[in-house]
Amino acid sequence: MNFWAVSMKDALRLLRAALLGAGAELAALALMATAAWLLLRAAERPPLAALTVAIVAVRTLALLRGGLRYAERLAGHEVVLRWLGALRTRVYRALLPGSRYSGGDLVTRLVSDVDALQDAVLRWLLPAGVAALAGSAAVAVTATASAQAAVALASGLLVAGVLLPWLVIRVTGHAAREDAPKRAELAERAVELVTGRRELVAAGALGQAHGRATDVVDHLAASERGTSAKTALLTAAGTLVQLLTTAAVALLCHASVPWTAALTLAAMTTFEVVLPLVGAARRVPEIRASAARVRAVLAEPALPRGTRSVQKGHFRLRRAGVRHPGRAPALRDLDLDLPPGKRVGVLGPSGAGKTTLLRLLLGLETPTDGQVLLDGHPLAEYADLPALVSGALADAHVFHTTVRENLLLAKPQATDEELKEACATADFDLDLDRDTGPDGAALSGGQRQRLILARAVLAAPKVLVLDEPVEGLDPAHGDAVLAKVLARAEGTVVLVTHRPEHLAGFDEVLTLEDGRALRASAAGPRPGPP
Numbered sequence: 001m002n003f004w005a006v007s008m009k010d011a012l013r014l015l016r017a018a019l020l021g022a023g024a025e026l027a028a029l030a031l032m033a034t035a036a037w038l039l040l041r042a043a044e045r046p047p048l049a050a051l052t053v054a055i056v057a058v059r060t061l062a063l064l065r066g067g068l069r070y071a072e073r074l075a076g077h078e079v080v081l082r083w084l085g086a087l088r089t090r091v092y093r094a095l096l097p098g099s100r101y102s103g104g105d106l107v108t109r110l111v112s113d114v115d116a117l118q119d120a121v122l123r124w125l126l127p128a129g130v131a132a133l134a135g136s137a138a139v140a141v142t143a144t145a146s147a148q149a150a151v152a153l154a155s156g157l158l159v160a161g162v163l164l165p166w167l168v169i170r171v172t173g174h175a176a177r178e179d180a181p182k183r184a185e186l187a188e189r190a191v192e193l194v195t196g197r198r199e200l201v202a203a204g205a206l207g208q209a210h211g212r213a214t215d216v217v218d219h220l221a222a223s224e225r226g227t228s229a230k231t232a233l234l235t236a237a238g239t240l241v242q243l244l245t246t247a248a249v250a251l252l253c254h255a256s257v258p259w260t261a262a263l264t265l266a267a268m269t270t271f272e273v274v275l276p277l278v279g280a281a282r283r284v285p286e287i288r289a290s291a292a293r294v295r296a297v298l299a300e301p302a303l304p305r306g307t308r309s310v311q312k313g314h315f316r317l318r319r320a321g322v323r324h325p326g327r328a329p330a331l332r333d334l335d336l337d338l339p340p341g342k343r344v345g346v347l348g349p350s351g352a353g354k355t356t357l358l359r360l361l362l363g364l365e366t367p368t369d370g371q372v373l374l375d376g377h378p379l380a381e382y383a384d385l386p387a388l389v390s391g392a393l394a395d396a397h398v399f400h401t402t403v404r405e406n407l408l409l410a411k412p413q414a415t416d417e418e419l420k421e422a423c424a425t426a427d428f429d430l431d432l433d434r435d436t437g438p439d440g441a442a443l444s445g446g447q448r449q450r451l452i453l454a455r456a457v458l459a460a461p462k463v464l465v466l467d468e469p470v471e472g473l474d475p476a477h478g479d480a481v482l483a484k485v486l487a488r489a490e491g492t493v494v495l496v497t498h499r500p501e502h503l504a505g506f507d508e509v510l511t512l513e514d515g516r517a518l519r520a521s522a523a524g525p526r527p528g529p530p
């Protein structure tokens with residue numbers, strides 16, 4: 001997908017902005033030239049009538065310059081903000097669950113990288129277009145007085161507007177490539193210092209970790225100083241080129257004194273449009289990197305969007321397998337029939353593939369081998385899978401809000417009575433208005449687990465998946481909570497547990513090891529309600 005995708009209408013708007021910008025700069029040039037001409041012509045004491053046109057022109061050009069600049073800002077920002085809005089939506093869609101981006105990387109791609117592209121248009125593309133138009137016009141006007149002066153002006157403008165920015169891009173690009181590993185290291189160390197602070201303090205290693213991070217900062221600061229010195233020299237060179245070119249135009253222009261003064265000042269003013277490109281070039285490598293990251297997101301194959309609605313809710317796994325790149329298969333050759341209402345328990349040592357099986361059913365994982373079918377169709381074809389299957393996974397997120405808001409996610413229209421009932425089933429007794437802290441940090445481990453369980457109970461899906469839902473509770477309490485949750489579940493249940501006694505009454509027990517099903521068996525009669 002082409003990420004520059006701009007409609008013809010927006011391309012014309014961009015062109016209009018460039019023309020307005022060029023108009024504003026030409027008005028500024030003409031203003032300077034006319035003012036210079038006026039001063040020198042006035043010194044010759046001509047009749048006032050000979051100056052009237054120039055006097056009116058100075059006032060008109062001053063007004064025109066401001067008006068056109070305002071119009072250019074408006075037109076440029078309108079098209080860029082419209083384009084950015086559309087681009088952000090496309091990036092957001094590409095980043096939907098299932099993409100390989102997550103966390104900070106996702107935020108960076110969605111926010112900073114897209115913002116950087118705004119600068120590509122407003123601070124680089126548009127000013128470069130304006131500079132090219134204004135520069136060409138200034139050279140053309142100078143050529144009417146002296147071809148040599150025009151050549152001098154064109155050469156100076158090319159050095160300042162093309163050669164110097166290119167050199168700045170080379171210098172900063174080289175530095176960015178050299179520093180990239182150190183910047184990545186700094187990001188890692190900073191995250192380590194913040195998230196692992198408690199452990200580092202306990203181990204007495206905070207000073208050492210801090211020292212390592214500071215070394216990286218010092219290295220980057222030294223490199224940044226070197227790059228800044230080089231780009232500052234190139235910026236100064238731009239000013240020098242401006243002075244030399246202006247002097248050359250003054251010397252080579254064999255016209256009347258007022259006309260020579262006008263062209264000389266116009267030449268000097270043209271550089272005011274071109275020289276900002278040298279400063280703006282510093283950001284080009286950064287913008288290029290952002291553009292590459294955004295392009296990578298948009299180039300990912302779009303996730304197929306399902307349109308089918310669930311009918312019965314009959315799952316079937318046929319020789320299903322999941323293989324992560326470079327790893328032994330997490331799950332292989334798994335056959336499982338899961339008609340509505342069936343209860344399946346999953347046992348197995350750590351790393352056996354139990355959670356992977358639940359993730360397959362939830363549609364969070366795509367089988368790399370075999371098939372996972374729902375009513376005979378692949379899960380990707382369904383639009384309403386989350387309404388059918390949900391539950392409590394070990395890494396479920398607790399939102400930084402109240403208990404009530406966390407529960408309402410499962411059933412937005414639930415009354416307080418329903419919330420309290422779900423909480424009672426999961427034996428979760430905190431106030432509904434209690435703050436949960438970031439990812440449940442203001443709750444104990446057991447409270448967090450029961451809140452997640454209460455949310456699963458409230459959702460009451462047709463297929464309930466539970467991943468060691470009472471692992472953190474003391475065994476007797478955990479058994480009682482689980483028994484109440486299972487007694488309330490009416491549909492299919494898939495329960496991952498380390499304790500076979502949780503599976504009394506289940507229709508089938510799968511034991512996994514190294515991703516394979518060792519054996520499947522029934523678990524005996526279902527116990528009565530607790």
Ligand SMILES: Nc1ncnc2c1ncn2[C@@H]1O[C@H](COP(=O)(O)OP(=O)(O)OP(=O)(O)O)[C@@H](O)[C@H]1O
Nearest residue numbers: 324327329330348349350351352353354355356357
């Ligand atoms: N995203 C991933 N990338 C690479 N490997 C993964 C990924 N997720 C899981 N695995 C690997 O797949 C295997 C099965 O993991 P899974 O989480 O299903 O095990 P589990 O039986 O649920 O273990 P536990 O009882 O410890 O939760 C493990 O070896 C794990 O390291």
